[in-house]
Amino acid sequence: MKRFFGSGGIKMKDKVIIIAGGTGIGKSDLSLKLAKQINGEIIGADSVQIYKHLTIASNKVTDTNGIPHHLIDMLDLDDNNFCLFDYYRLAKNTIKDVLSRGRVPIVVGGCGFYLDTILKGSRVDLTNDKERDEIKLYYNKIKQEDNWDYYYDLLKKYDIESANMILKNDFIRLSKSLYFNTVKGVKFSTQKDDYQDSIANEYDFRTFYLSGDRSKMHITLNNRCESMFKMGILEEVYDLLKRDKDLHFKNSKSSESIGYRQIMDLLLKPVVRNIDDTSINMNQSLNAIDESDVISTILNFQTANRNYYRKQYSWFKKEKYFEWLNPIDNEITNQYIIKSLELPFDEWQNNRNLKKEEEIRTCSPKDTKLISLYKPSKQLVSSILLNSNKLRNSLIKSNPELFENDNNNNKYK
Secondary structure, X not given: OOOOOOOOOOOOOOEEEXXXXXXXXXXXXXXXXXXXXXXXXXXXXXXXXXEOOOXXXXXXXXXXXXXXXXXXXXXXXXXXXXXXHHHHHHHHHHHHHHHHOOOEEEEEOOOHHHHHHHHHOEEOOOOOHHHHHHHXXXXXXXXXXXXXXXXXXXXXXXXXXXXXXXXXXXXXXXXHHHHHHXXXXXXXXXXXOOEEEOOOOOOEEEEEEEOOOHHHHHHHHHHHHHHHHXXXXXXXXXXXXXXXXXXXXXXXXXXXOOOHHHHHHHHOOOOOEOOOOXXXXXXXXXXXXXXXXXXXXXXXXXXXXXXXXXXXXXXXXXXXXXXXXXXXXXXXXXXXXXXXXXXXXXXXXXXXXXXXXXXXXOXXXXXXXXXXXXXXXXXXXXXXHHHHHHHHHHHHHHOHHHHOOOOOOOOEO
């Protein structure tokens, strides 16, 4: 087994591999096989997989094939205070720990913020206690009004760069960016290059971004969302809501994650209330989820995934230190990565096929009609409709508090 890190008296930086790529591109499968081949351990760089209990929609690896995984499945769902600085410190210590045991760190994920802090450093905390309290008030106001589009469009007027880096329904980042722009009078996007700690020069980072034909990926992502329903995402979200008194999932930052937000909105669709005492009307037909609700949920879930894939693409397209690879065959891709590890850093960089990378980067969708013409199958819709109503009725009976403040309390029968 070759060693891909320095030892003894040789002044050679230890190598750290980073496998990035859009959602659904196959990072996990490729990295598992790579780790097996080079005695590696996987360090997660995924802002959803880091939470406990969020398995299906995050596509969390359940069979690790004996490969140690770190920074995955570690945060409680209501840990709303975990931030980029916390991730950096954990990642920094984990990389050091993996190397100390003679193994190769393989950082895997698609969260640009997480990977950015590993490669560039931890940013200075730009707010004091008073400002953090004020940002929290901003967050509560925006979240309560539930008017994402209005506030997102407002941010775009002040700071389009910040807006482009924020995923839909990430109310925390939206609140902080708006606070900086409207209260402090400073573009939040201009604050990003202040660092107080960095491991950028401590290691030899070998960075790869996996990407393919985007039109095919869009279809793959649509199919992937459908498969998640078959895997039990409805039941997963139901279980989280059922245990909300203990897990505090409903109002957590983690509940805004793609897939979980859409399913939660479906199951917690506003209820009809009795006109005399405003209690929930227990007539199941009045509170039933209908076919249009199910179709909207599927389409919104798929759209959110495709939009996230595009945002990841836009983010990493600007980062020139990533070598772009098309993972058509995992074995061939892994062999290429392994060979690149045997080269000095400068030689690896000089050997990059920039023309080929540009072809991968600029590969544009050709079959967008297939996306616009897409409709979920009747069989899938019927299955979800039956199951979601069963789960919803159970929640109405056992956890009526989940339906409080559902912005529809004026609907009476």
